[in-house]
Amino acid sequence: MLAAVGVALAIGGGSDDTTSSKEPGPWTERAIKPAGPELPATPERWIGPQGRTGQFVVGCDYSHSGPNDPIVHFGMQGMSHQHDFYGATTTDETSSPDDLVEGDTTCDKKVDTAAYWQPALYDHDEVVEPLDLHAYYRAAPGVDPQDVEPFPFGIALIAGDQTATEPQAGEATGWTCGSRTHLSDDPPTCPASAPLHLVLTFQDCWDGEYLDSEDHQSHATYSKDGECPATHPVHIPQLTASIRFPIWGEGHDLKLASGNIYSAHGDFLNAWDPDGLQREIDGCIKRGVVCDLASNREEEDLFASGPLPTKEEAEAADAANAAGN
Amino acid sequence: MHHRNWRLLGAAAAFVALSTAAVACGSDGNNSASSSSTTKAETTGGGSGQGDTIEVPKDHKTIQEAVDAAKEGDLILVSEGTYEEAVDVTTPYITIRGLDRNKVILDGGFELENGIRVLDTDGVVVENMTAKNYVSNGFFWTGSDYYKGSYLTAYRNGDYGIYAFDAYHGQFDHSLGSGSPDAGFYIGECYECDAVIDTVVSEHNGLGYSGTNSGGELYIINSTFRYNRAGVVPNSGSYELCYPGRSNTIVGNTVYDNNNDEAPAIDVALLAQGNGILLAGSINNQIERNLVYDHDRTGIAAVPFPEEDASDVVPPASELETPCEETRDDELPDESEIPDLVLWNATGNSIIGNDVSSSGLADLASGTIALDDKSATTADLDNCFSDNTFTSSAPADIEGLAPCEGDGNGGDFEKDGLDLLVLINEQAPAPPKDTYKSTPEPEDQENMPDAATAPAPRYEGPEKPDVDAIKVPAKPSN
Numbered sequence: 001m002l003a004a005v006g007v008a009l010a011i012g013g014g015s016d017d018t019t020s021s022k023e024p025g026p027w028t029e030r031a032i033k034p035a036g037p038e039l040p041a042t043p044e045r046w047i048g049p050q051g052r053t054g055q056f057v058v059g060c061d062y063s064h065s066g067p068n069d070p071i072v073h074f075g076m077q078g079m080s081h082q083h084d085f086y087g088a089t090t091t092d093e094t095s096s097p098d099d100l101v102e103g104d105t106t107c108d109k110k111v112d113t114a115a116y117w118q119p120a121l122y123d124h125d126e127v128v129e130p131l132d133l134h135a136y137y138r139a140a141p142g143v144d145p146q147d148v149e150p151f152p153f154g155i156a157l158i159a160g161d162q163t164a165t166e167p168q169a170g171e172a173t174g175w176t177c178g179s180r181t182h183l184s185d186d187p188p189t190c191p192a193s194a195p196l197h198l199v200l201t202f203q204d205c206w207d208g209e210y211l212d213s214e215d216h217q218s219h220a221t222y223s224k225d226g227e228c229p230a231t232h233p234v235h236i237p238q239l240t241a242s243i244r245f246p247i248w249g250e251g252h253d254l255k256l257a258s259g260n261i262y263s264a265h266g267d268f269l270n271a272w273d274p275d276g277l278q279r280e281i282d283g284c285i286k287r288g289v290v291c292d293l294a295s296n297r298e299e300e301d302l303f304a305s306g307p308l309p310t311k312e313e314a315e316a317a318d319a320a321n322a323a324g325n
Numbered sequence: 326m327h328h329r330n331w332r333l334l335g336a337a338a339a340f341v342a343l344s345t346a347a348v349a350c351g352s353d354g355n356n357s358a359s360s361s362s363t364t365k366a367e368t369t370g371g372g373s374g375q376g377d378t379i380e381v382p383k384d385h386k387t388i389q390e391a392v393d394a395a396k397e398g399d400l401i402l403v404s405e406g407t408y409e410e411a412v413d414v415t416t417p418y419i420t421i422r423g424l425d426r427n428k429v430i431l432d433g434g435f436e437l438e439n440g441i442r443v444l445d446t447d448g449v450v451v452e453n454m455t456a457k458n459y460v461s462n463g464f465f466w467t468g469s470d471y472y473k474g475s476y477l478t479a480y481r482n483g484d485y486g487i488y489a490f491d492a493y494h495g496q497f498d499h500s501l502g503s504g505s506p507d508a509g510f511y512i513g514e515c516y517e518c519d520a521v522i523d524t525v526v527s528e529h530n531g532l533g534y535s536g537t538n539s540g541g542e543l544y545i546i547n548s549t550f551r552y553n554r555a556g557v558v559p560n561s562g563s564y565e566l567c568y569p570g571r572s573n574t575i576v577g578n579t580v581y582d583n584n585n586d587e588a589p590a591i592d593v594a595l596l597a598q599g600n601g602i603l604l605a606g607s608i609n610n611q612i613e614r615n616l617v618y619d620h621d622r623t624g625i626a627a628v629p630f631p632e633e634d635a636s637d638v639v640p641p642a643s644e645l646e647t648p649c650e651e652t653r654d655d656e657l658p659d660e661s662e663i664p665d666l667v668l669w670n671a672t673g674n675s676i677i678g679n680d681v682s683s684s685g686l687a688d689l690a691s692g693t694i695a696l697d698d699k700s701a702t703t704a705d706l707d708n709c710f711s712d713n714t715f716t717s718s719a720p721a722d723i724e725g726l727a728p729c730e731g732d733g734n735g736g737d738f739e740k741d742g743l744d745l746l747v748l749i750n751e752q753a754p755a756p757p758k759d760t761y762k763s764t765p766e767p768e769d770q771e772n773m774p775d776a777a778t779a780p781a782p783r784y785e786g787p788e789k790p791d792v793d794a795i796k797v798p799a800k801p802s803n
Contacts (some may be wrong), residue, residue, distance in 0.1 A: 048657045050634045051514055053489065055470075105665065108460050108483070109466045110436045179564050182660040191665070194634035274444025283413050287445040289468035290490055290514075292461070 014085040027096040033213035042170030043201040047181040056284040057292035060086040060107040068093035081257035082120040086133040091115040097154040101322030111276025119257040134294040138309035142226025159200040173264040197249040200266035205232035267273035401782040411437040420781035423454030433459030453515035481657040494786035503765025506589035508535035510595035517541025521787040538567040555597035556583040561606035563637040567649035570607035591759035605618030606630030606669025624681035626690035627671035635667035688715035692743040704738040
């Protein structure tokens, strides 16, 4: 499989000289795969308590926002809907992985200089500044961890469909409360101690050749029953990004910069330090150990909205809800 | 009952899966080429005559290179110096030892993640050195059995000081964990753990000791927990495997002044602040002959952990003896069967013969939260209290209500009980981000005896401590 990666980089770099396959040309000159048939957007996800398989987790604070997108609208400032960025601190419409890997990061693992982003969230037309993102890297359920290769440097992945106006099929995206792993299409009403999260699960099978495609989908897809299809034979880690918003309680009117709430999606542009990524995949995923947990919860005010309701208060709330229905 | 059936099915599947995993789990991670030749120094006095002694920086410039060049049984002796490394260990049954605990320093520079990280590798002993300024942990064993950390100092690390996860048959002793927002010492996700924490000091952390979903032959003894936000906090929750935490033996510790609002903190440390020994949803623990004093809230308390984003419900008592590994692939209940709030009550704890004083709310406490008419009440928790020296309790007369031998006096468990809803709401404010980076620098710590010449025998797991011989500690002179 490593040979396939080398060939892909050679093609990606536009070089005819196979002896220089380890030195790809500039990312901006990479080959883009023509759009192909629509691929299934249905990951098989890990659910339940953490620790059921080897993993490493990166915690990345919110970095900045902007109407820019180096995958979909490269070089076109202001062309995109508003995005919130995490990880690399300089992500904009001109960012290449070569730039990002040289820069700073908001992530706790300093070797993670990748860029992560999602369309901005609005509540009653007011922008909601997100808190942070946790990136879980694991072998997808059923996949032999020994088969997992690092993401190629510079691969672009998008989870979810930004054009959707109705609930998307599958669970590439979904909403939940806190560290719950069951997802819903509509944002649930969450308690303050477990606020609203957008969960994005990216493709874990790569075609071994292209870093991106015209439709930003055709070069990667999801495994099924632990197998990648012959068209996308390279197992890469299953990346699940969980983005935490300071939203809890009732009375919200949420939409995304890309459209209504069903247009949820997110982007990953791999600019990890390659040695650092290799080390985490070898040490954690392949050895089957938990290297990090996102349940090492952050500094925040638990139960910030006030105490748990008393029995009387809960009954009164139930009665009010029943009357409202 | 439905839930129980799911779990039993899962346990059978897990057994098959684990049998396969054990075969696939080789120790093939030792693939880093060393830049220098593997010069072997003479075995310096010890090593049980088994392995070689490898010296850093004489034989290898870095600890990582030495670890990668080592083979089973070897002793790596590290000379004085600052090592800006994050060492991953995948060589089994080796000892990594500093020649001077206070002068062999692993420094993460607030950039690197772990000082020493042992990955799915058994028998790794780390001794007599310091790890500071790591964004994650000082010393970390994960999925690695027969682990031992002795004469270690870990401070100003961003998650834990000295940390074992999903690891069995291990010990931490004669060590210091200081200045981490989570716990100075942590042993989590194991049952039965077969582990001992003995003669350690934990201070200036969010939590002195924390262990989520761990226990069973887990002993925390003869140690000091002070100046943390909260002292010793075994806990439970379904966000990680092996719930609930259970059957810890906590004896002969000195636990005082854990109210430190200048310490770094994860959020549960804010919630736990001002308590000495806080059993947060952990069950069937034995808390005996500890000296506990000067806490803003309680000295020793059994309280619930409320989990509002639970992945599972509380398992029935019949499953408590199930080894952790057999729950890994359990089927989970349908989402609709998990209530919005899962309350992990602290039940079945025995609090005996402790000396507890100067607590703001109560020296001894047991309580729960009434969610509805079916909720357990404090009387149902089955926590017992006997032979303690104390002056206040919640509920009042706790040793009369719930003695460990014989029947209680039939009094009112609600009289002067803890109002946990108020306590939850009145938690301490969060500290500024990265508070851990400026926590106090510890004084020089005791070195291991004869570090240069002491043998490095193969580590075969902890000796079972003679708990009965441990007495209530004397109060420190300062």
